[in-house]
Amino acid sequence: MRKRFAFVIATAGLLAGSVTAGAHANTRGPAPAPVSTKEGTVTAAQLLAKVQSCSQISSGKYRTDEETSATVPVCGANGAVFWKADMDVDCDGQVTSRCNEDTDPWFQDDTAFHQSDGKPLIADKLPYVVVPSPSSTWDYRQAGIKGGGVVAVIYNNKVEYAVVGDTGPTAIIGEASYATANALGIDPDPETGGAESGVTYILFKNSSVSPIENHDKAVSVGDGLAKQFVQNN
DSSP states (O other), rough: OOOOHHHHHHHHHHHHSOOOOOOOOOOOOOOOOOSSOOSSOOOOHHHHTTTTOOOOSSOBBBSSSSSSSBBBBOEEETTEEEEEEEEEEOOSSSSSSSTTTTTTTTTOOSSSSEEEEEEBBTTTTTTTEEEEOOOOSSSSSGGGGGGGGGGEETTEEEEEEEEEEEOOOTTBEEEEHHHHHTTTTTTTTTTTSSSHHHHHEEETTTTTOOTTTOOOHHHHHHHHHHHHHOOOO
16 A cells, blocks of 8 residues: 555555564565566466557556656456556565565565455555556546455566455556565565566456455466457457
């Protein structure tokens, strides 16, 4: 839930005060081994071949960061929406040694969508993607996208399946969890990592994974949807 603004940082600091001292390590834990180098049977090239052109469905375009201009549209396709952007690293959710207010200046201990036990998601464990909060530019809900929906994230000829797990600012796009970045070989450090460009996000309409934290199910469902996407576009 990226809110990189001074007043939110201050609020986050107050909220962090409610966390008992010593609840997590004050130093970053080492990055885990990448989850995968390839998931499913559909290749990055097959997916990218179907998103070469954009039929814009958003009423405007998004910025990739606060300081950039708005250049990224949300595009429509048969059975999916997609965009091409950067990747900022979201570490929000449950406090871990890698994701906490010490490792991430913008850390928030919640996500828009929760696990089956009601707890926030775990950013350094679960591959998830952040969608812009609904606005006059675009409302993900009206496009058939929902929490737990399946996303194919493509970078450097790798495909990683993730779920829609959090929402971000209304004017910024291009963000995914620590686990997503790590699996794709992107530096997952929430403060200094990420990718400046070259990331494609394909969100499959009316899809869902239950429970949301079951990544294996996201992969199996995502692979089937990716096959349909390639056939129908």
